[in-house]
Amino acid sequence: GAGVSQTPSNKVTEKGKYVELRCDPISGHTALYWYRQSLGQGPEFLIYFQGTGAADDSGLPNDRFFAVRPEGSVSTLKIQRTERGDSAVYLCASSPYVTGGTEAFFGQGTRLTVV
Amino acid sequence: LAKTTQPISMDSYEGQEVNITCSHNNIATNDYITWYQQFPSQGPRFIIQGYKTKVTNEVASLFIPADRKSSTLSLPRVSLSDTAVYYCLVGPGNTGKLIFGQGTTLQVKP
Numbered sequence: 001g002a003g004v005s006q007t008p009s010n011k012v013t014e015k016g017k018y019v020e021l022r023c024d025p026i027s028g029h030t031a032l033y034w035y036r037q038s039l040g041q042g043p044e045f046l047i048y049f050q051g052t053g054a055a056d057d058s059g060l061p062n063d064r065f066f067a068v069r070p071e072g073s074v075s076t077l078k079i080q081r082t083e084r085g086d087s088a089v090y091l092c093a094s095s096p097y098v099t100g101g102t103e104a105f106f107g108q109g110t111r112l113t114v115v
Numbered sequence: 116l117a118k119t120t121q122p123i124s125m126d127s128y129e130g131q132e133v134n135i136t137c138s139h140n141n142i143a144t145n146d147y148i149t150w151y152q153q154f155p156s157q158g159p160r161f162i163i164q165g166y167k168t169k170v171t172n173e174v175a176s177l178f179i180p181a182d183r184k185s186s187t188l189s190l191p192r193v194s195l196s197d198t199a200v201y202y203c204l205v206g207p208g209n210t211g212k213l214i215f216g217q218g219t220t221l222q223v224k225p
Binding site: 106 | 149156157158159160161164200202212213214215216217218
């Protein structure tokens with residue numbers, strides 16, 4: 001595909017359940033980012049990968065959140081024991097390099113609703 | 116990472132030029148200034164980026180004064196479709212960590 005793809009586009013889950021959100025970055029992009037956006041707020045940084053490794057995971061709110069990118073392309077954001085406060089749009093972005101200026105390409109997001 | 120301050124909202128009319136100013140008093144030597152646009156139910160979209168002076172592309176211009184403590188995004192002759200939230204970001208490109216503020220909601224009226 002031409003852009004960043006996120007699946008599913010919508011996810012409704014019950015409180016306490018486990019969810020996985022998937023991100024397919026633009027082919028060849030080495031950097032990948034996850035953000036969370038609540039209504040009326042700007043995107044909140046969660047984690048970013050350079051290749052397979054998490055270069056900065058300082059935005060993950062707690063140990064219920066975990067993300068992987070095992071082969072340096074597709075990434076999965078995993079949320080354990082979901083809480084109603086986790087409800088938000090989860091955005092993924094990728095960029096071709098992480099030097100100089102950074103132009104990140106965002107997906108459409110996954111809207112997570114915890115009921 | 117440098118904090119940014121920008122107006123919460125702005126109104127304009129079709130055909131006008133819109134200037135959105137962002138303050139970033141603590142910008143570091145290796146920081147870039149980047150602007151993104153976001154429509155409802157979509158991810159942010161890169162508009163323009165600069166380090167100093169003026170940058171222009173097919174969508175917008177970015178003016179950065181010599182002290183780099185502020186920047187102004189200029190949108191020429193806006194249309195209704197430019198109604199969106201505009202984010203100013205400041206940070207070193209080599210961290211990959213883009214920090215978004217609350218953004219400026221631009222409402223373009225007919």
